[in-house]
């Protein structure tokens with residue numbers, strides 16, 4: 001296959017011939033894996049990461065840290081079970097070049113790490129990465145003492161001139177375009193001379209569960225973090241300087257990547273079991289239990305995992321997805337097949353994700369005969385009888401899985417570049433056909 005063929009290749013989305021009934025082992029969480037890699041790289045002793053996600057975004061993170069001198073070795077975990085990465089921290093080195101691909105976690109979480117390296121670190125990535133906002137991280141790092149060369153747009157490409165250490169201290173940022181600005185500064189904060197105090201000054205802050213994930217994971221490796229939720233000031237997070245422990249962490253399944261499979265139960269009136277669904281988690285995908293129940297399903301969380309059953313009916317929903325924006329494409333796909341209209345709110349920042357997700361969902365669902373309109377901060381979706389056609393994906397993994405959900409119920413849907421799911425879920429086509437064949 002010529003290099004570009006994958007981008008235009010069409011994958012006939014399988015139509016479900018009946019109710020699905022399958023157990024799907026969903027690979028590890030992207031957000032947990034990439035935070036764990038950063039924290040392990042900044043620790044003062046080696047650590048283990050069990051069942052890490054191996055996808056484009058996490059391999060880019062691991063590759064970048066290796067380029068900076070961190071050891072990341074393949075192995076089995078300390079108890080001999082499961083695949084694992086052993087992470088061996090070392091002095092962070094420049095000069096180095098980091099390819100961020102189109103991974104928000106890599107482009108936002110690593111510039112603060114690079115500021116601790118002892119030389120220049122150049123950041124570059126996919127064309128879309130040049131359009132995704134990074135100003136919150138760049139401006140904050142400058143205030144905290146870093147030297148950065150960029151072209152003044154507040155985006156990639158750029159070079160962080162690591163000085164071996166960073167002063168740190170208080171900083172104000174507007175993180176209304178991405179919660180990852182806050183997470184990025186907190187994750188490296190324990191290694192700054194004065195730690196860091198991040199004050200969010202913007203009008204809104206999306207994806208709070210992801211900030212909670214950052215705080216929980218920092219605390220799990222010994223960092224002291226004060227948050228608005230632990231009695232601190234509203235919109236202020238404080239990380240005390242200190243050494244981080246090397247831990248043995250098992251990565252939870254990616255609950256946002258469980259979404260298309262749960263949606264399949266909803267769309268076909270079937271049953272899906274997701275083993276190892278955590279009883280307590282900061283992953284935004286946990287909200288699917290509530291959202292997909294409201295849309296017509298039923299959940300049971302057992303010791304084995306989540307059992308989710310569709311009733312055959314799919315109801316529309318009026319919901320603010322600001323905290324769980326990455327679930328929007330999958331919810332929009334289900335909503336397009338529902339028995340009543342839906343309004344998805346609070347997700348204006350999705351215009352700056354892998355693609356402009358509000359525009360892409362509107363265009364692609366409408367080209368299959370749908371009736372979707374964009375609002376200032378979301379989508380109105382009025383279900384219509386849909387027909388087959390090409391579902392373009394704009395190099396967005398969640399567009400591809402959204403198209404596959406629609407394809408379950410609509411004959412003749414062809415997904416462009418299904419390989420783009422490899423950003424976070426490389427086995428998607430096999431897992432999907434396996435689920436249908438089960």
Ligand SMILES: O=C(O)C1=C[C@@H](OP(=O)(O)O)[C@@H](O)[C@H](O)C1
Pocket residue numbers: 030031032104105177178179180183206207210325326349
């Ligand atoms: O920190 C993280 O791991 C993420 C935070 C969110 O980013 P935004 O706040 O930019 O939406 C989310 O959408 C993204 O998929 C992962």
Ligand SMILES: C=C(OP(=O)(O)O)C(=O)O
Pocket residue numbers: 102103104105326353354398424
């Ligand atoms: C927005 C997403 O990714 P990123 O980490 O690249 O921001 C996503 O996975 O939906």
